[in-house]
Amino acid sequence: MAASVCPIDSQYTDQISTLLKSPSPHQVKEYFQELIAERKCKGIRVNPEGEHGKGVYADFDFIEGDLILKDQMLVGAQHSSNKIDCLVCSFCFQFIGSVELQIGKKLYLQELGISADNECGPSDRTECSSGSFIDRSPLLQDTIESLMNGSMRLPFSEKFPLPSVVSCPGGCREAYYCSESCAKADWDSFHSLLCTGKGSKSSNIKALLKFIQHANETNDIFILAAKVISFSILRYRKLKVAQCENPEKHDSMNLCTNYGFPLLLEAWKPVSMGYKRRWWDCIALPEDVDSCDEAMFRMQIRDLAFTSLEILKEAMYDKECEPLFSLEIYGHIIGMFELNNLDLVVASPVEDYFLYIDDLPFSEKKEAEKITKPVLDALGDDYSICCQGTAFFPLQSCMNHSCIPNAKAFKREEDRDGQATIIALKPISKGEEITISYIDEDLPYEERRALLEDYGFLCLCPRCSEEGS
Ligand SMILES: [Zn+2]
Numbered sequence: 001m002a003a004s005v006c007p008i009d010s011q012y013t014d015q016i017s018t019l020l021k022s023p024s025p026h027q028v029k030e031y032f033q034e035l036i037a038e039r040k041c042k043g044i045r046v047n048p049e050g051e052h053g054k055g056v057y058a059d060f061d062f063i064e065g066d067l068i069l070k071d072q073m074l075v076g077a078q079h080s081s082n083k084i085d086c087l088v089c090s091f092c093f094q095f096i097g098s099v100e101l102q103i104g105k106k107l108y109l110q111e112l113g114i115s116a117d118n119e120c121g122p123s124d125r126t127e128c129s130s131g132s133f134i135d136r137s138p139l140l141q142d143t144i145e146s147l148m149n150g151s152m153r154l155p156f157s158e159k160f161p162l163p164s165v166v167s168c169p170g171g172c173r174e175a176y177y178c179s180e181s182c183a184k185a186d187w188d189s190f191h192s193l194l195c196t197g198k199g200s201k202s203s204n205i206k207a208l209l210k211f212i213q214h215a216n217e218t219n220d221i222f223i224l225a226a227k228v229i230s231f232s233i234l235r236y237r238k239l240k241v242a243q244c245e246n247p248e249k250h251d252s253m254n255l256c257t258n259y260g261f262p263l264l265l266e267a268w269k270p271v272s273m274g275y276k277r278r279w280w281d282c283i284a285l286p287e288d289v290d291s292c293d294e295a296m297f298r299m300q301i302r303d304l305a306f307t308s309l310e311i312l313k314e315a316m317y318d319k320e321c322e323p324l325f326s327l328e329i330y331g332h333i334i335g336m337f338e339l340n341n342l343d344l345v346v347a348s349p350v351e352d353y354f355l356y357i358d359d360l361p362f363s364e365k366k367e368a369e370k371i372t373k374p375v376l377d378a379l380g381d382d383y384s385i386c387c388q389g390t391a392f393f394p395l396q397s398c399m400n401h402s403c404i405p406n407a408k409a410f411k412r413e414e415d416r417d418g419q420a421t422i423i424a425l426k427p428i429s430k431g432e433e434i435t436i437s438y439i440d441e442d443l444p445y446e447e448r449r450a451l452l453e454d455y456g457f458l459c460l461c462p463r464c465s466e467e468g469s
């Protein structure tokens with residue numbers, strides 16, 4: 001099959017190394033200036049050549065508790081395993097539907113999971129029968145269904161309204177949205193090539209399904225990597241259309257013999273600001289892997305990425321964007337998520353709901369609990385699991401680490417979607433670097449050092465300098 005043949009001609013390898021070249025300080029500065037203007041977060045700037053390399057600096061004085069920035073993700077995804085617990089918009093990641101739908105769907109899938117467990121092997125069974133299962137007392141199937149279809153309302157749930165569910169325009173029943181605008185934005189930026197529905201723009205839906213299954217069985221980081229590739233291809237196509245409609249504006253590009261490549265480079269620019277190293281070079285060695293087996297472990301990781309990429313190629317190969325389907329590029333994309341390790345977290349309205357019921361005056365609470373208690377019992381201990389995933393936040397990822405940070409990522413009550421929110425922990429004066437902690441900074445020195453080694457650096461913050469000497 002043509003798609004899996006890898007032409008090792010020199011133009012192709014040149015293109016890959018051009019894509020992987022670090023952007024110049026000028027390009028970095030320009031890119032982030034534009035991004036910051038777009039986000040309307042005026043108080044900061046990105047310095048490509050700061051004290052610790054690229055860093056984010058304050059452009060005016062912040063006081064403790066100030067919002068420094070809300071950072072929209074470039075690309076993100078909910079963990080596959082988290083989809084049982086939370087129904088969120090596939091683009092902005094806010095919870096959708098209703099408190100009843102969130103609960104009903106979780107119970108429904110939990111019940112399905114239990115019957116599937118009965119068929120799994122003896123080794124799986126110990127894992128399946130978690131403590132929470134024993135603690136749960138299932139609801140009747142009818143009740144679960146009426147929670148899901150809206151015919152059963154829980155008391156006071158109207159105080160926790162959620163946007164109604166919008167289906168994927170491609171008809172896949174996998175992606176859902178909070179609004180038509182999120183559905184369209186996701187379709188245009190990522191999903192049209194990754195949709196498994198009838199309207200999909202993927203050239204091979206069977207391969208796409210295989211790719212998703214492989215990712216779910218091995219590492220769902222591949223789904224994120226596929227989103228990055230899809231994003232770049234779709235951006236390339238948009239740039240190409242713009243160029244055709246407006247050729248005189250792009251004269252310099254037309255003069256190139258291979259005019260498509262400059263467009264691909266431009267399409268790739270947002271990603272080029274984020275990657276650092278290849279996944280198999282930077283992934284931390286798991287504790288159960290002996291250091292003498294390290295080379296073999298890294299080889300296995302590389303092979304895993306290769307397998308995943310081969311299936312992805314079958315699903316959405318585009319000749320004009322060929323360099324994007326190289327293992328080098330794929331490895332760097334995954335490495336970007338590995339090294340930046342940016343968690344996507346959105347609090348669950350289900351937790352707020354039950355807390356609200358718990359706080360009601362005694363008589364009202366007693367009345368409400370007649371209905372809510374069996375529901376809570378059916379959900380068990382993990383009733384309030386938040387939406388969890390991985391995302392790449394362009395500005396947050398420029399922030400350097402410190403064990404005595406002056407800022408932190410923190411979701412306030414009103415932050416109900418997947419954006420990253422950065423808050424000042426102490427006064428920050430104009431010109432000062434804004435730092436966050438990549439790890440739990442309360443850990444002792446040795447443990448911090450070991451964790452930060454996984455990020456590939458030795459921390460030289462004032463605290464480490466003092467404690468390490
Ligand atoms: Zn949305």
Ligand SMILES: [Zn+2]
Binds near residue numbers: 196
């Ligand atoms: Zn879809």
Ligand SMILES: [Zn+2]
Binds near residue numbers: 459
């Ligand atoms: Zn430190």
